[in-house]
Amino acid sequence: MTAGDPVQVAGGVVRVQLPPGQTLDQRDAVARWSPDPAAGAFTVVSGAPQDGGADELLAAERAGAEEDAVQRDEETVRGGLSVRHVRYTSRRHTPRVVLAGGDTGPRHGGDEDVSSLSEFYFVAGPKRLVRVGYTVATDAPADVREALQHVLAGVRVGDEP
Secondary structure, eight states: OOOEEEEEETTTEEEEEEEOOOOOOETTTTTEEOOOOEEEEEEEEEEOGOOOOOHHHHHHHHHOSSSSEEEEEEEETTTTTTEEEEEEEEEEEEOOEOOOTTTTTOEOOOOOOEEEEEEEEEEEETTEEEEEEEEEEETOOOOOHHHHHHHHOOEETTTTO
16 A cells, blocks of 8 residues: 555644545544544544543543453654554443334344454644544454554654654
């Protein structure tokens, strides 16, 4: 997979290289791309430092998951900025819901275990905190997982070449 031109996101704090012809869908402070929206997505979220970072995200995951396991949690400096890299898995049970069904009547959904893998960089930029990375279902096709991992590997932070 060759990368397209880098897309500057969050005021240039991070640059993301997507596959050729692909773009980030920007809505408010969230930019999103996915090779398969049902399986997972790559996101860039930009906010104020007080909005919360890795500790808050991990605490929220622990509160809502039946199981979670942090596989990686390390801090480094990249491109002149502080970066915290977290990777974790979680499993949660979704509630059973009744879905409106056209001609066939109501259908039921949920009531299943859902497992996912998430990997994010938390970049402390000037006056903002940027979360960049992906969440993907653990049973997603290998090419979807690889595409999301490839985009994360190509992220450039701050003044990195």
